[in-house]
Amino acid sequence: DADVTQTPRNRITKTGKRIMLECSQTKGHDRMYWYRQDPGLGLRLIYYSFDVKDINKGEISDGYSVSRQAQAKFSLSLESAIPNQTALYFCATRSSQGGGKETQYFGPGTRLLVL
């Protein structure tokens, strides 16, 4: 079984709809991240969370919100979806242990299309 799972894997929605993307991890990591990938732009950070009570905005948080329901779960919501939020969304996790060499582990991604 995958260590980092994302649901749904694909989603089509309409402009103005509220949607939630979910991420779960079994790695026991305390840190979780949401990134967005657009063609030719690489990945950009939306939100990150150091633990359940510590949530922070990334570089492109406008139009998004997050919820860390438990250490293992980190959800991303689009309050009112717009077409330029069409992208591939990745969740990632990382441990705060390991002396800094711990890398991030990525989920398989959620492909979102906003019509």
Next chain:
Amino acid sequence: GEDVEQSLFLSVREGDSSVINCTYTDSSSTYLYWYKQEPGAGLQLLTYIFSNMDMKQDQRLTVLLNKKDKHLSLRIADTQTGDSAIYFCAEKRGRGSGYALNFGKGTSLLVTP
């Protein structure tokens, strides 16, 4: 954040070596990473290098780090068609950015028979 720069495309013949170059932004970055993304798939960590190293070799992969020029490269020896993918260079940000990764735009590697 500032841009991590990579060339966008690279085409090589099967059996040749591939070299993907990257220029990163933060001279204090402690770890630098290479990720691979195959079509329709997520990100797979290929390798990483700590900033006090100049080189790291892992089977067909060789990473070279030039801290003075903030230049990172990934060499793939004996490139195979299965190596065709997008390769991302990434640097680890500081605590103020949650130790998130700052990615380049990716280099699309095409391996032809």
